[in-house]
Amino acid sequence: MELTLLGTGAPAGLPRPDCPCAACATARGASARAATALLVDGALLLDLTPGAALAAARAGHSLVGVRQVLLTHPHNGPAVDLPAGLPAAGRVPDGQELTLISGHRVRAVPMDSPGTGYEVASLEGERLLYLPPGGAPAGFAEGRAAYDMVVADVIGRPDAIARLRATGAIGATTDIIAVHIDHDITGGAPELARRLAAAGARAVPDGTTLIVGEYHAVPDIPRRTLVTGGARSGKSLEAERRLETFPEVLYVATSGKREGDAEWAARVTLHRERRPGSWRTTETCDLVPLLADEGPPVLIDCLSLWLTDAMDRVGAWDDATWAAHGERELHERVAELVAAVRQTTRTVVAVTNEVGSGVVPATASGRRFRDELGRLNAAFAAECEHVLLVVAGQALVLRS
Numbered sequence: 021m022e023l024t025l026l027g028t029g030a031p032a033g034l035p036r037p038d039c040p041c042a043a044c045a046t047a048r049g050a051s052a053r054a055a056t057a058l059l060v061d062g063a064l065l066l067d068l069t070p071g072a073a074l075a076a077a078r079a080g081h082s083l084v085g086v087r088q089v090l091l092t093h094p095h096n097g098p099a100v101d102l103p104a105g106l107p108a109a110g111r112v113p114d115g116q117e118l119t120l121i122s123g124h125r126v127r128a129v130p131m132d133s134p135g136t137g138y139e140v141a142s143l144e145g146e147r148l149l150y151l152p153p154g155g156a157p158a159g160f161a162e163g164r165a166a167y168d169m170v171v172a173d174v175i176g177r178p179d180a181i182a183r184l185r186a187t188g189a190i191g192a193t194t195d196i197i198a199v200h201i202d203h204d205i206t207g208g209a210p211e212l213a214r215r216l217a218a219a220g221a222r223a224v225p226d227g228t229t230l231i232v233g234e235y236h237a238v239p240d241i242p243r244r245t246l247v248t249g250g251a252r253s254g255k256s257l258e259a260e261r262r263l264e265t266f267p268e269v270l271y272v273a274t275s276g277k278r279e280g281d282a283e284w285a286a287r288v289t290l291h292r293e294r295r296p297g298s299w300r301t302t303e304t305c306d307l308v309p310l311l312a313d314e315g316p317p318v319l320i321d322c323l324s325l326w327l328t329d330a331m332d333r334v335g336a337w338d339d340a341t342w343a344a345h346g347e348r349e350l351h352e353r354v355a356e357l358v359a360a361v362r363q364t365t366r367t368v369v370a371v372t373n374e375v376g377s378g379v380v381p382a383t384a385s386g387r388r389f390r391d392e393l394g395r396l397n398a399a400f401a402a403e404c405e406h407v408l409l410v411v412a413g414q415a416l417v418l419r420s
Contacts, residue, residue: 029053
């Protein structure tokens with residue numbers, strides 16, 4: 021089954037007309053995207069968008085052979101002219117299945133928002149799932165066979181990818197193509213590719229032709245990632261984004277409870293509210309057993325507070341205790357944690373604070389904590405395939 025993406029952008033396109041934002045200002049050349057439309061084997065057009073015939077011609081195709089035009093969502097972008105000879109566009113009721121003259125079978129998939137998704141199967145058995153902008157499947161049962169390709173709004177609805185993974189509809193070899201790409205991401209193609217790779221997805225330029233079912237190297241999802249940055253840099257949000265397409269995540273809060281601290285309680289509440297409802301939370305600093313267990317991905321937030329707890333336990337704040345045995349015991353704890361990271365089979369994303377770039381702490385204990393956190397960060401990062409530094413909300417890749 022041959023799939024040509026006539027457009028890969030949001031309904032208003034990218035750049036949006038008259039939008040002055042940074043993403044639109046830099047969306048030029050291959051980064052510019054027309055509204056998403058898919059041409060399947062030259063016979064089925066999914067979504068009719070402005071300039072579809074011209075886009076097909078630029079990609080080396082014609083719409084003359086199109087036998088069916090199906091819409092996934094109400095078009096609210098620029099006016100669309102129906103090319104001569106093209107069948108009238110329509111939508112299929114949820115759950116209904118069509119068999120086209122070309123031999124393709126098309127089933128309408130219910131969404132959790134206005135719009136319709138389409139499952140397309142070829143005579144040879146390849147299966148494609150195409151979802152509308154802002155849409156996720158509703159009522160998918162577990163145990164489904166994995167699609168060969170899923171074309172969806174990965175950036176706008178990462179939870180749709182998580183749902184499909186949970187039901188088995190996305191498997192290890194499913195090719196996930198991001199479409200309906202809007203101006204949500206600044207940084208151009210490199211930043212888009214980085215964000216999508218965390219979901220095991222990719223984006224392609226307008227006009228690209230893909231073969232559904234043909235082997236393509238699915239982007240590797242880094243198994244161990246360290247996200248570092250200063251206070252309020254956006255590092256926790258970046259860490260959460262890296263796991264938002266997974267159906268289940270264990271969020272490990274190392275902060276514990278702080279009775280009577282209203283400001284801290286507000287911070288914790290904010291973090292909880294922005295995490296997906298399917299994530300579980302545990303409050304502990306006992307990380308080694310968690311890393312040794314099998315299970316879903318783990319997000320550790322954060323190593324700085326883990327170190328504070330470890331230093332409390334060994335009496336690191338007292339100079340005499342530190343000199344006698346505290347330093348040795350702390351380094352043993354750090355070595356145990358680093359070894360657990362090296363040996364774990366789980367997907368791990370850890371957050372830590374970047375130190376050493378600011379004012380030198382005025383106290384000996386403050387300098388001790390700074391030094392030990394710097395050592396912990398370096399040792400932990402050495403065991404990670406992916407290391408990010410977040411500055412002003414922008415993620416800089418240190419290792420990939």
